[in-house]
Amino acid sequence: MNYTVVIPGPAKGKGRPRFGGGRAFTDKGTQIAEAWVKHCAIQQVGHLVLETPVAVDLMIDVMPAASWSKKKREAALSGELQATGKPDVDNASKLVLDALNGILWRDDAQVCDLRVRRRYAPIAQTTMILTIL
Template structure:
């Protein structure tokens, strides 16, 4: 049986919601951000020493904000919140045909950039003020 990534992606909202206390639990909020995941870039400095956010990061954060608001609205949750982030990264084109097939079947997973740290940073910062007031509300699972 061949692994069908498209059907698996369609199942994600239900899977995530069920993992968070059941399919009808009011605390389970899901948003699907289409497109290739983008990592947050480091701030850049002008020649005069002024820091700015690179355009690719600013555009990606605005895209995430727009999609999240269109799917869930502004929630501005109070108190501790937990976030589950599932990203689907493309299989590197540089991999051999055999390795690519193994990845498509789920037998191996690519350990490629962007790393989780920078991915989560972009999505958490983008949703600040929309789902929660600040990402300092993130709590570790108990």
């Protein structure tokens, strides 16, 4: 069984923990981004809170820079150019997986197969396909 969640907007990377007052806490930008991921998942597939192993396929769509020439934009959108840059795919996937703890699965430790890809596309969004194994 598969579930698909589309998260509109540019991908965000999980921020590093901040320390203060003798404790660690998550920065505000990461909290906002995780809340958006949760909202999208709940709206599209609801609260699943699966207990089984799962596979996750993330496709991070990045828009080419507006300042790029028409030729470079076309090359990016056709797949001739690879989408490199920020956020790192590992930080972007960490944000999504952590945000969905208690929403789609009990804990992201249940993800035993993970594929993350980034490409140029006309619209910035992240598409997640969750497969129950």
